[in-house]
Amino acid sequence: MFSKLLTFSRRQLHTIVSREIIKPSFPTPSHLKTYNLSVLDQIAINSHQPLVAFYPNLDQTCHDKITKTLELKNSLAKTLTQYYPFAGRVKKTEPAYVDCNDEGVTFIEATNDISLSDFLQQSEHEDLDPLFPDDLIWFDPHIRGDTEGVTCPLAVQVTRFACGGVAVASTLFHKVGDGRTTFNFMNHWAAVTAKKDINPAQFLHHPTRSINLPSIFSARSRMGCVTRSFLFPNRKLNDLKSKVTAMTMESGQPIMDPTRVEALSWLLHSRAMAAATKKSSGTFKGSDMIFPVDIRGILVDKLAPTSVGNMFLSIECRVTYERELEPHITIGEMRKMKVVFQSIPNLESVMQIFGQMSPETALETLKRIDECYIYTSVCRFPTYDIDFGWGKPVKVTLGGTIKNATVLMAAPDGDGIEALVCLEKEDMKILQNDPELLAFC
CATH class of the missing domain: 3.30.559.10 (Chloramphenicol acetyltransferase-like domain)
Structure with missing residues (x-):
């Protein structure tokens, strides 16, 4: 556990208080250890898709905060048994498959020192950036979480506001899924947490087919x-x-x-x-x-x-x-x-x-x-x-x-x-x- 302080506009203080790796609650079966990326996956841009949902006034006591965090971690581990490639690793330079090795995803806890209502009313859209883990936002050229060209497809962050409101954010590597996939994952994780029924994820098994395209980085950015x-x-x-x-x-x-x-x-x-x-x-x-x-x-x-x-x-x-x-x-x-x-x-x-x-x-x-x-x-x-x-x-x-x-x-x-x-x-x-x-x- 460590603390990192980040300041951003309107004098908000954003503090990262912990970082943990969450692994699937059950090991991925041996016959699913290699997940081939489809042709459409391989030609997708090297980017991350950031999605965040805000919930008001959830935590009344310290016990509530601890309980809800544990529930999120446990439900994430269960969800990853179904979305097993998300807990694996994919090489950027050879994006033909995901090694479903169950190494897990990053789970970050953070706090923000203003109320959620003030945050939503006062902040410009760029002020959302600290809510996402490790700067994994679209085509940011300074992407973290990348060791020797190996990327974890998914990272999540939970931010608590002064009022007790919560932001739950995820960011998904585009080569393993599109926008619909990102929304489906968040809904699945939420349903597992709430102990509700949900339609299972459908993974299509693609034949091994590397189209040998170079890594594609978009020239687009948010600069200016x-x-x-x-x-x-x-x-x-x-x-x-x-x-x-x-x-x-x-x-x-x-x-x-x-x-x-x-x-x-x-x-x-x-x-x-x-x-x-x-x-x-x-x-x-x-x-x-x-x-x-x-x-x-x-x-x-x-x-x-x-x-x-x-x-x-x-x-x-x-x-x-x-x-x-x-x-x-x-x-x-x-x-x-x-x-x-x-x-x-x-x-x-x-x-x-x-x-x-x-x-x-x-x-x-x-x-x-x-x-x-x-x-x-x-x-x-x-x-x-x-x-x-x-x-x-x-x-x-x-x-x-x-x-x-x-x-x-x-x-x-x-x-x-x-x-x-x-x-x-x-x-x-x-x-x-x-x-x-x-x-x-």
Whole structure:
């Protein structure tokens, strides 16, 4: 046990009070010791996905605190027997498999000297960083927990606030799972803690197949950028959908009944482009849009929602000229590609396509994607079901995202969508004062 003091904005004092390794409660069977990564896993970016859930006023006594911590550790150990690769080790330089050696995951306890309500009201999104273990946040170039190129796929941290509120955070190595996997894990851990039933994780057993791609690091970072939250209530989203329908009808290519995510993604990108153009003294510079799509439920042979791994495909919408920002073009392309995805027979068909990718093609694709704006939705994920037996969280969010990336989540009160938007600081100042965007907030 040791103490480490970290200070961050608004005079908050964040103290790491303990660090422990939690191992699975039962050894992984010998026939499961090697977990092959799929082709989609292998081409995933070297990054970590940070997720945190906040719970108010849980601890009334020191005994309560100790009991809840022990419960979390014990339930994590039980959960790791099911999510056994998460307690293993994966080599970054040769990401073809996870050695499921049961070495365990890091469990950090920390305290913050202000109340949870003050933290949530006063903090900017970047102030979330200390809640995540070992700086494992997205594409941080100073990633810890990495010894000689060997990474533990998972780390967790529990932070207690002065009022007794708690933040439970996890960060998952992207090569072993996508965003859906991260949410599923947190829900599973919570259900085990609360002694509730839950659908088990589904691990697909992939054949040994190394595609020999170089380690892929994104050029994106958060340097010079800020992440801000925008709330769009359902009433305003309905107005936006009506506006989109009217605009597309005028174009002669009507989009009937656009979804909330379709309409909001279009609006956010058009306003982000307007901000970038204003910053450039009116010079429009096109930038494509990328929409990652969870394919578990849309392939012909559907996969279980609790399937573990990277199971998404991306829709790319080209935006070279300003006229291509019209909603009938953007949303029309999204819908066309979703139909294509729905015609794919099974996951193996997807693997075969990507398994033929050359290193040169992979790097060129990454370079192009790094210059795009990314819009991803987790609105249908079990976000506010993460109940450790303390009631549902008052807030669930991700660590500050990366440049030109937007995550759409269910609003905390269930009314509408919360958009986490990361842009360069100057672009964000313009966006935060954009009347065409604020009209729907």
